[in-house]
Amino acid sequence: MKLAVIGTGYVGIITAAGFAEKGHKVTCVDILPEKIESIKKKKSPLYEAGLDKVLKKLVGKKLFATTNLAEAVKDADVSFICVGTPSAPDGSIDLKYIKSASAAIGQALSSKKKFHTVIVKSTVIPGTTDSIILPILEKASGKKAGRDFGLGMNPEFLKEGTALADVRKPDRIILGAGDQKTLKVLKALYSKFKAPKLAVDTRTAETIKYANNAFLATKISFINEMANICEKFNVDIYEIAKGIGLDERISPRFLAAGAGFGGSCFPKDVKALAAASRAASYEPTLLNAVLEVNASQPLRMVELARSLLGELRGKTIAVLGLAFKPETDDIREAPSLIIIESLLRASANVRAYDPKATANVKTVFGNMVQYCKKPEDTLKGSDCALIVTEWKQVKALKLNSFKKLMASPIIVDGRRAFDPIKAKKAGLIYRGIGWRNK
Ligand code: UDX
Numbered sequence: 001m002k003l004a005v006i007g008t009g010y011v012g013i014i015t016a017a018g019f020a021e022k023g024h025k026v027t028c029v030d031i032l033p034e035k036i037e038s039i040k041k042k043k044s045p046l047y048e049a050g051l052d053k054v055l056k057k058l059v060g061k062k063l064f065a066t067t068n069l070a071e072a073v074k075d076a077d078v079s080f081i082c083v084g085t086p087s088a089p090d091g092s093i094d095l096k097y098i099k100s101a102s103a104a105i106g107q108a109l110s111s112k113k114k115f116h117t118v119i120v121k122s123t124v125i126p127g128t129t130d131s132i133i134l135p136i137l138e139k140a141s142g143k144k145a146g147r148d149f150g151l152g153m154n155p156e157f158l159k160e161g162t163a164l165a166d167v168r169k170p171d172r173i174i175l176g177a178g179d180q181k182t183l184k185v186l187k188a189l190y191s192k193f194k195a196p197k198l199a200v201d202t203r204t205a206e207t208i209k210y211a212n213n214a215f216l217a218t219k220i221s222f223i224n225e226m227a228n229i230c231e232k233f234n235v236d237i238y239e240i241a242k243g244i245g246l247d248e249r250i251s252p253r254f255l256a257a258g259a260g261f262g263g264s265c266f267p268k269d270v271k272a273l274a275a276a277s278r279a280a281s282y283e284p285t286l287l288n289a290v291l292e293v294n295a296s297q298p299l300r301m302v303e304l305a306r307s308l309l310g311e312l313r314g315k316t317i318a319v320l321g322l323a324f325k326p327e328t329d330d331i332r333e334a335p336s337l338i339i340i341e342s343l344l345r346a347s348a349n350v351r352a353y354d355p356k357a358t359a360n361v362k363t364v365f366g367n368m369v370q371y372c373k374k375p376e377d378t379l380k381g382s383d384c385a386l387i388v389t390e391w392k393q394v395k396a397l398k399l400n401s402f403k404k405l406m407a408s409p410i411i412v413d414g415r416r417a418f419d420p421i422k423a424k425k426a427g428l429i430y431r432g433i434g435w436r437n438k
Contacts, residue, residue: 001189003027004076006069006101008035008045010163010264011121011156012082017054018167020062022192027072028065039065047329047356050164069101073108078117078185080154081105081133085122091271092279093125095132102133106140109149117150117185120202123209123269125276129153129202130178150182153202155209160263161327170195176205213269214287219254220261221293227257227434228293228300237434238416257434259335259388259414260297262324267294267333297414298335298388300433302342304412305384308429312346316407318378319343319369321389321415322354322361329356335414336388337364344368351378355393379405390415399426 001024005016008030020026030036035045042059044051055063066072073079083097098120109116118137120129129152134145145151153176158166173195177183183199190197200208227237237257245252261267274287306312324334331337334357343350344365351370352361358371372378375394379385379402387394395417403409403426411423413432423430431437 001025001078002076003189004029004069004072004079006030006072006079006081006105007083007097007122008032008039008065009082009084010046010048010160011158012080013039013044013046013051014048014158014163014167015080015082015121015156016063017051017058017164019189020058021054021168023062024189026063027076028063029067029069029072030065031067033067036065036067039063048163049161049327054164069104070108073105073116074112076116077114078119078189079105081118081120081122083122085124085268085272087268087271090275092275093128093272095124095128098122098124098128098133099136102136103140106137109137109141109143115149115181117152117182119182119186120151120153121156123155123213123265123272124153124206125272126203126207126210129176129206134178146179146181150177150179150185151202152177152182152186153205154186155205155212157209157212160330161325173197174205174208175199176202178202210269210273213265214273214290216254217261217266217270217294218286218290220256220266221290223255223257224260224297224433225293230434231437234436236420236436256416258297258416258432259301259339260294262331262333262335264330264332267291295338297433298338299342301335301386301388301412301414302339302346304431304433305386305410306346308410308412308431309384309408312343312348314347314349315383316349316351316381317343318382318385318406319350319352320375320378320385320387320394321391322352323357323389323391326389326391327356329360331357331360331364334388336361339386339388340365340369351382353378353394354389355391376401376405381405381407383407384410384412387411387413387415387417390417399423399428403427 003024003026005012006029008028016026016028038045042055081101083101086094088094173190175186230237241255244250274284277284322336353372353375409428411430
């Protein structure tokens with residue numbers, strides 16, 4: 001089939017790559033010419049492991065790029081809306097890009113004879129496809145949804161760093177369709193993907209995406225709250241997580257306590273769901289608590305450092321890892337930002353290391369932070385190290401190098417990068433949120 005993927009952000013480019021790999025002809029569309037030029041040059045506009053390799057193989061064969069939305073839509077059987085849905089200042093979803101993309105697609109459809117299907121992939125609040133996107137498409141095209149064009153919602157569940165694997169082998173595919181023709185198109189599109197497929201209406205598809213992210217975020221905040229309780233009881237949260245993770249109903253995944261969740265999805269989606277729920281006159285007590293626990297976790301790391309170091313003023317603190325998780329340069333809602341801000345406010349000297357995200361963090365803190373090329377360089381002469389992202393380069397540090405290089409070997413680990421027993425044996429003061437404190 002021929003596809004137009006509107007928006008070459010994270011979701012768009014990965015979706016395009018995934019479909020092109022399965023043999024569909026995919027045209028990526030963006031309003032930013034630099035992104036389109038980059039794709040044409042077979043270079044991904046953002047960092048994701050393995051993506052450049054896919055572009056090298058498929059651009060010019062199965063994968064194309066243009067700034068001309070109308071042409072791409074007219075030439076395609078299916079258009080995917082993959083534009084961003086940022087948070088408005090009150091946490092609610094901002095639909096400006098969804099609306100402009102829908103209007104532009106509708107306009108292109110006005111002069112198109114052939115049946116066309118529009119699929120929403122961006123994460124949108126339940127009801128958006130039906131009550132906002134559909135009327136915009138109908139108005140701009142002068143056509144009727146379900147009769148002249150199809151409309152569906154097909155959420156993504158991509159994780160940064162493993163997005164290509166996720167798109168190649170999804171654990172389920174949600175086919176949200178407003179009509180039978182659209183469902184048929186969605187089934188054909190995904191015919192080569194082996195995964196359980198669930199056919200639902202668009203409103204259900206939209207809600208599944210939010211419920212999925214809200215549940216995972218809740219799991220993390222739950223284990224973080226348990227960690228905060230464990231600290232009071234002097235028991236180790238990682239042993240607790242292992243113990244409960246063996247219960248099949250719980251599973252061991254998403255039970256890593258520490259600095260909290262960041263990224264482009266969990267914080268934004270939970271806030272958007274909470275705001276939408278509030279607007280619909282239901283106060284989402286649990287979601288509010290999930291966000292509250294998460295907001296305080298990075299600061300707990302700073303508090304732990306303060307309790308071990310005393311005054312932070314004038315102390316040199318090494319921050320190891322800046323990206324919201326390993327294998328990405330993404331710093332959106334990263335715990336590292338809250339930690340650095342708090343350290344700077346306390347007049348500490350901050351040194352930072354990250355293999356990918358340094359340039360992004362520079363745009364936030366400029367030269368208020370000293371950026372190091374190697375993790376070892378951040379440690380030299382520092383009074384305390386905070387491990388915020390579990391990069392393999394950080395985990396590869398030798399325990400005795402902390403002892404050798406640091407002025408005092410105090411480590412506060414938000415990701416449990418090392419074995420505490422070995423760290424203790426190596427003479428380190430190695431602590432984390434919810435770990436045994438003796
Ligand atoms: C998430 C969802 O997993 C994905 O399905 C959705 O489509 C987008 O949002 P992503 O943001 O890429 O994906 O990262 P993920 O691996 O889920 O981690 C999110 C955050 O939670 C990271 O900051 C990570 O460090 C943190 N986390 C994760 C924990 O603190 N503890 C855990 O046990 C797991």
